[in-house]
Amino acid sequence: MAVELETTPVLEARALGKTLGGNRVLDAVSLALPKGCVKVLIGPSGAGKSTLLQCLNFLIPPDSGTISLEGREVNAKSKRELCALRQQVGMIFQDFNLFDHLSALENVRVALMKVKGMSKLDAGELALAELARVGLADKAALYPANLSGGQKQRVAIARALAMDPKVMLLDEPTSALDPELIGEVLAVIRDLAQNGMTMIMATHQISFSASLADEFLFMEKGRVIEAGSPAELLRRDSGSRTKAFCAKISELTGEADDMGGECKV
Amino acid sequence: MDFTLAYNAAHEALPYMLGGVVWTVGLIVGAMLLGLAFGVPLAVLHVYGPWPVRRAVSTYVWLFRGIPILVQMYIFYFGLLAWLSGLPLFAGLGLDSPFVAAVLVLGLTSSAYQSQIFRGAIQSLHAGQLKAARALGMTDAQAIRSIILPQALRLSIPGWSNEYSILLKDSALAFTIGVVEIMARMRAIASTTHEPVSMTFLAGIIFFVLTWVGVKALNILESRVRIAGYTRQGAA
Numbered sequence A: 001m002a003v004e005l006e007t008t009p010v011l012e013a014r015a016l017g018k019t020l021g022g023n024r025v026l027d028a029v030s031l032a033l034p035k036g037c038v039k040v041l042i043g044p045s046g047a048g049k050s051t052l053l054q055c056l057n058f059l060i061p062p063d064s065g066t067i068s069l070e071g072r073e074v075n076a077k078s079k080r081e082l083c084a085l086r087q088q089v090g091m092i093f094q095d096f097n098l099f100d101h102l103s104a105l106e107n108v109r110v111a112l113m114k115v116k117g118m119s120k121l122d123a124g125e126l127a128l129a130e131l132a133r134v135g136l137a138d139k140a141a142l143y144p145a146n147l148s149g150g151q152k153q154r155v156a157i158a159r160a161l162a163m164d165p166k167v168m169l170l171d172e173p174t175s176a177l178d179p180e181l182i183g184e185v186l187a188v189i190r191d192l193a194q195n196g197m198t199m200i201m202a203t204h205q206i207s208f209s210a211s212l213a214d215e216f217l218f219m220e221k222g223r224v225i226e227a228g229s230p231a232e233l234l235r236r237d238s239g240s241r242t243k244a245f246c247a248k249i250s251e252l253t254g255e256a257d258d259m260g261g262e263c264k265v
Numbered sequence B: 001m002d003f004t005l006a007y008n009a010a011h012e013a014l015p016y017m018l019g020g021v022v023w024t025v026g027l028i029v030g031a032m033l034l035g036l037a038f039g040v041p042l043a044v045l046h047v048y049g050p051w052p053v054r055r056a057v058s059t060y061v062w063l064f065r066g067i068p069i070l071v072q073m074y075i076f077y078f079g080l081l082a083w084l085s086g087l088p089l090f091a092g093l094g095l096d097s098p099f100v101a102a103v104l105v106l107g108l109t110s111s112a113y114q115s116q117i118f119r120g121a122i123q124s125l126h127a128g129q130l131k132a133a134r135a136l137g138m139t140d141a142q143a144i145r146s147i148i149l150p151q152a153l154r155l156s157i158p159g160w161s162n163e164y165s166i167l168l169k170d171s172a173l174a175f176t177i178g179v180v181e182i183m184a185r186m187r188a189i190a191s192t193t194h195e196p197v198s199m200t201f202l203a204g205i206i207f208f209v210l211t212w213v214g215v216k217a218l219n220i221l222e223s224r225v226r227i228a229g230y231t232r233q234g235a236a
């Protein structure tokens, strides 16, 4: 971490503000993602996690604040700069958002051809390699409707990775999945983290993310109110909001043993 | 009524009536294509355009849906096109032909209806796909062209069948400005043979067959381009 402080963060947000329907959804949120770090956003529903993640690549334009990619501030008014930013920032959605009319392979290939201008052949080859990386080479020809939820999310991850992003934004990547399918997606995410991908992920998978994250960010009412290493925030006697929230989740999901174990870290 | 007589009259009239099919088919193919060419961009503007544009599209749709085809035929044929073809710039382009006027009226009206078919289809798509396309760095134009429209057009085919059969029947109004399609021939032949009932019946059969063939063809197209496992409600 000491080394990371000296280098420019891959992605940095300063004082992001957003009001939606008269609601202060983001209130001067700042964060920096140094290269190779994994940060995890937790917090109650409506805290602003999704809004924050989508502001980072201007899918939701923030009302105020700035975003810099590798030290260069993005000019939100320039469509060209926005497209350039988004090419370098991968995003994973809770409900996958695969293109329904395209096969798994075509889902991964389409942006390579349209955005990066690659030939169909090169794009297809790369797409297949990315699908292999998430363990889906044999499903390349299937359409989204014929894939399981876990497979869909892995295709979505392959699609984002194919663009060779500098950072990944993941918004509750496993929340829409049946419990037995969560593991396969988490395995891919763990793999990514171990290979040094810079990431920020909103999730309720406390135990999993505690084992992965460099930092937990606890959000409430549009603000990051606690930040620290998972070990620190989840310590039994930390008295942190994070700890209290995490204990509540484990109670609700009935995975008290599993979660409790991790929470005690 | 003597059925043998009626049958013989219809039998004799058939080749002449079928000659009208060429004009009818020309009218509806021209109108469907014109409606498609205008309807798709209108629908896209109606959904994604800034509000003044959306307003303008609504007005266009409202106008063409509101004015009866017959009135439009008169306005275009005797008014607008007659005037335009008198201008040196448009002279000799054949703008004063009744066929051109009829295709324009049917096509523009169809574009108003088709734009609403496409708009419904676009809006039935889950908004997340557009978000995902943008998140990959696609421009809105790229996303609409390669993600939204391929799906919306597939979903529009049932609506198109409907539009086709309506257009086919509306095309019969073209005889009022002198296009020698099926209806015009039916009337001409009915007045010379004094067999109006059998001629009307014959015209009805021809229209029915045309409807059946077109709707069948669109059904085949629909199943050809169907996405594996995909239902209108979206994938499970």
Ligand SMILES: Nc1ncnc2c1ncn2[C@@H]1O[C@H](COP(=O)(O)OP(=O)(O)OP(=O)(O)O)[C@@H](O)[C@H]1O
Pocket: A020, A021, A022, A023, A025, A043, A044, A045, A046, A047, A048, A049, A050, A051, A052
């Ligand atoms: N278009 C909108 N208009 C008004 N309010 C909105 C709009 N979109 C989101 N909000 C509000 O903004 C707040 C933050 O929403 P957001 O989706 O970012 O929360 P979240 O932390 O991701 O929650 P969850 O855990 O449920 O996904 C919520 O209170 C929500 O109701």
Ligand SMILES: [Mg+2]
Pocket: A049, A050, A051, A171, A172
């Ligand atoms: Mg959310």
